[in-house]
Every structure is written in C-alpha cells, then in structure tokens.
Amino acid sequence: MxxxxxxxxxxxxxxxxxxxxxxxxxxxxxxGKALLATYPLNPEKPxxxxxxxxxxxxxxxxxxxxxxxTHSSCATQRCVLSGHRHRIGGILACVPNRILVSIQGSxxxxxxxxxx
Amino acid sequence: xDTSQEAPKTPRPSLAxxxxxxxxxxLLLLASGLHVFEAAMPSLGPWxxxxxxxxITLIALASMGPKAAASLAIGRVVIGSFFxxxxxxxxxxxSLSATLASTATMxxxxxxxxxxxxxxxxxxxxxxxxxxxxxxxxxxxxxQVALYYLLPPLLVLSCATGWLNGALATYITAQLNxxxx
Numbered sequence: 127m128x129x130x131x132x133x134x135x136x137x138x139x140x141x142x143x144x145x146x147x148x149x150x151x152x153x154x155x156x157x158g159k160a161l162l163a164t165y166p167l168n169p170e171k172p173x174x175x176x177x178x179x180x181x182x183x184x185x186x187x188x189x190x191x192x193x194x195x196t197h198s199s200c201a202t203q204r205c206v207l208s209g210h211r212h213r214i215g216g217i218l219a220c221v222p223n224r225i226l227v228s229i230q231g232s233x234x235x236x237x238x239x240x241x242x
Numbered sequence: 243x244d245t246s247q248e249a250p251k252t253p254r255p256s257l258a259x260x261x262x263x264x265x266x267x268x269l270l271l272l273a274s275g276l277h278v279f280e281a282a283m284p285s286l287g288p289w290x291x292x293x294x295x296x297x298i299t300l301i302a303l304a305s306m307g308p309k310a311a312a313s314l315a316i317g318r319v320v321i322g323s324f325f326x327x328x329x330x331x332x333x334x335x336x337s338l339s340a341t342l343a344s345t346a347t348m349x350x351x352x353x354x355x356x357x358x359x360x361x362x363x364x365x366x367x368x369x370x371x372x373x374x375x376x377x378x379x380x381x382x383x384x385x386q387v388a389l390y391y392l393l394p395p396l397l398v399l400s401c402a403t404g405w406l407n408g409a410l411a412t413y414i415t416a417q418l419n420x421x422x423x
Contacts, residue, residue: 128362132369132401140394159385202333215391221332221383228388 143215149231151214153193155186156226167193167212167229179223186218186227193227195220266302266310270317273298277322290396292403293368295322299345300360300411305420308349315345336378343374360415361408368404372396 151167155177165173165188172189174196182199192212195205198220205220211229218227276295295318303311319341323334347370348363355362372393380389 128365129401129405132365133398136394136397136401143391143394154388156384156386156388158383201331217389217392219379219384219389221336221379224383224385226384226386226389228386228391230388 148214151229152232153186153188154226154228154230156228158224177223177225179220179225181223184220184223184225192216193218193229195225195227198225199223262306266306266314269298269302269306270314270321273314273318274321274325277318278325281322281326281328290399293371293407296344296364296367296371297407297411297414299348299367300364300408301414301418301420303348303352303363304360304411304415305418308352312345312349315341332383335382336375339378340371340375344368344371346370359408360412361405364408364411365401365404368400368407369397372400 153165153167155162155164155175157177157179162177163175165175167188168190169188172187175186175188177184177186179199183197184195184199184205185197187194187196192210193216194210195208195218198205200220200222202222205218205223205225208218211218211227214229214231216229219225273295276298280291280294296315298318299311299315302314316338319334319338320329323329323337328334328337344367348367351358351363351366376390376393380387
C-alpha cells in the first residue's frame with residue numbers, strides 16, 4: 127500500500143516536471159548560482175568549455191552525441207564516469223567542484239534571435 | 243605503614259548488559275563493513291547506492307530499539323567514511339545528513355505508525371534518504387533547482403531498494419527469532 131502511494135506520487139511529480147521540459151534543447155553550465163555558459167545541444171562543431179569550479183577545472187564537451195564532462199579535478203571522477211546526456215532533463219553534476227550541466231528546453235527557437 | 247589503597251568499587255556490569263553491548267558492536271562493525279563494501283562496488287550511478295548497510299540499522303531497530311538503531315546508523319557513516327577516505331568531504335556531509343534524515347524518518351514511522359512492517363519503514367527511510375540527499379546538494383553545493391529533474395527516476399529506484407532491504411531485514415530477523423515489536 128505504502129509502495130503504491132509512493133509510486134503514484136512520484137509518477138505525478140515526474141509528469142509535472144516533464145510538462146516544464148519542452149522546447150529546443152539547450153545546455154546550461156552553472157557554477158553554484160552563476161550561469162557560466164549556454165550552448166545548443168547538437169552543435170555543428172564540437173564545443174569544449176572549461177568551467178572553473180571550487181577545486182579546479184571541469185572540462186565539458188558538447189558534440190553530436192550529447193554533452194559530457196571529459197575531465198574534472200575532483201577525486202572520485204564520478205561526473206566523468208557518468209558519460210553522455212542527450213535528452214532534455216539530462217543532468218551532469220560535479221558536487222565537489224560545484225558544477226552543474228543541465229539540458230533544458232528553451233521555449234524560443236535559438237535561430238529566431240538571429241533572423242530578427 | 244600501610245600504603246595500599248583500596249581500588250574504588252564500581253558495580254560490575256551484568257552479563258546481559260555486556261552481551262547487549264557486544265551485539266550492538268557486532269552490528270556496528272557489520273554495518274561499517276557493508277558501507278565500505280558498497281563504496282568499493284562498481285557504481286550503479288552517480289547518485290545511487292543500494293543502501294545495504296541500512297539492513298543492519300533495521301535489524302538493530304527491530305532487536306534493540308530506536309536509540310541503538312540511531313547511534314548505529316550515525317556510527318557506521320563516521321567509521322565507513324574514515325575507511326573510504328571521504329571524512330569531512332562533500333560526500334561525507336551528504337552521506338551523514340541523508341542518514342540522519344532517513345534514520346529520523348524510520349524512527350518516527352516505527353514510533354507513530356501502527357502495525358508498520360520493516361519493509362514499510364525501510365521504504366520510507368530510502369525515500370527520505372534520497373530526498374534529503376538532493377536537498378543538501380541543492381542547498382550547499384549546486385544551488386540550482388534544475389537538479390531536481392533527476393529526483394523522480396531515482397525515487398522509483400529508491401522504492402525498489404527500500405523494499406528489497408526491508409524484505410531482507412524481515413527475513414534475517416525472522417531467522418534470528420527477533421520479534422519486531
């Protein structure tokens with residue numbers, strides 16, 4: 127009974143979250159509260175970004191396969207071992223370095239701003 | 243001149259009390275061992291662990307009561323972190339705070355929910371552990387609500403591991419002839 131209630135509650139929250147995850151997939155890179163960079167998820171050429179965190183550098187690569195952390199200064203390297211994320215809602219985090227890489231939906235098409 | 247001094251007489255602990263302490267210590271060592279073993283296991287995901295050491299907390303709760311279970315849960319995180327080498331790192335802070343939250347939830351469930359089983363207690367503990375882990379990471383380290391996108395799928399996995407650990411604890415307590423209430 128308790129398991130059923132828990133699963134229903136989780137299902138509803140999951141559904142609610144995914145309603146807020148639509149649009150063009152964009153990669154947002156944060157250090158704590160600060161937004162460091164924003165890139166489209168599937169760029170023509172691979173993008174390499176160096177995020178300066180609390181304990182050093184986190185190297186982030188965005189290419190056709192998705193986004194991944196390729197190098198990190200942290201001891202555990204869990205963020206590097208997490209591999210690629212390629213869907214909206216995907217998250218990569220390096221907790222010791224306080225770096226978050228999040229794929230979120232942008233409601234505006236990114237090209238609109240250029241064409242206007 | 244008589245230089246001999248009488249040693250202060252302290253009451254000798256009873257055998258039952260010594261047995262209880264030894265049993266608790268055995269459980270603590272077992273839980274710490276499982277904590278270290280789980281850290282050495284190939285990771286099933288960056289935010290996810292099976293929580294095998296919680297089986298021992300549940301056994302302590304069923305056999306010795308809430309105080310022994312709480313001290314065991316905190317003790318095994320401290321000892322386990324010492325051996326893994328994560329003492330006072332972010333991992334330790336997350337682990338300790340999540341353990342405190344899940345233990346408090348389990349003890350409250352044990353105390354106030356009538357006829358709750360070890361599976362139910364374990365399930366609530368696993369969910370509390372996962373939620374508190376995210377709250378601590380969001381508040382202290384990452385500070386972005388986008389982090390919570392990861393939470394629902396991990397809560398589903400927590401339900402599975404919470405149920406499994408509860409079932410194992412129920413089986414072990416039955417084998418040891420421990421009455422859970």
